[in-house]
Amino acid sequence: MDPEKLMDLARKAMNDAYAPYSGFKVGAVVLTKSGKVFTGFNIENASYGLSICAEMVAIFKAISEKEDLGAIAIASKSGNSQPCGTCRQVMIEFNPNAEVYYLKNGKLVMTTASQLLPESFNAASLNNS
Numbered sequence: 001m002d003p004e005k006l007m008d009l010a011r012k013a014m015n016d017a018y019a020p021y022s023g024f025k026v027g028a029v030v031l032t033k034s035g036k037v038f039t040g041f042n043i044e045n046a047s048y049g050l051s052i053c054a055e056m057v058a059i060f061k062a063i064s065e066k067e068d069l070g071a072i073a074i075a076s077k078s079g080n081s082q083p084c085g086t087c088r089q090v091m092i093e094f095n096p097n098a099e100v101y102y103l104k105n106g107k108l109v110m111t112t113a114s115q116l117l118p119e120s121f122n123a124a125s126l127n128n129s
């Protein structure tokens with residue numbers, strides 16, 4: 001799917017975000033390798049630390065349906081939607097080559113999970129040398 005189209009779906013998902021504490025709404029859309037689409041938004045909690053990012057909601061929905069992460073688009077109200085470090089680590093787990101689309105000053109940036117998190121800790125790191 002066209003990255004701009006995926007970003008439009010992320011913008012739509014963003015509007016439904018549950019972010020009463022930060023007021024910062026984020027939307028994410030995963031495109032799976034088989035072509036399925038899974039949406040997500042951030043879901044906050046009065047116990048702030050329990051809040052979950054939009055990216056993780058979308059990725060875990062896809063993974064729990066036994067789908068493979070192909071691409072993810074992330075949108076925010078501010079027009080800056082760089083994924084946080086935790087979300088980068090989650091992306092790496094499921095596909096280091098996943099395409100990642102986010103907004104920087106309102107403009108679409110296209111990159112990959114491994115470019116966003118070089119030298120990552122991953123499954124291979126657990127092996128004895």
Ligand code: THU
Pocket residue numbers: 019022024025026041042043044051052053054055082083084087
């Ligand atoms: N947030 C995301 O949904 N994704 C990110 O990558 C960064 C932050 C959410 C978490 C919280 O609900 C709000 O944005 C403010 O940090």
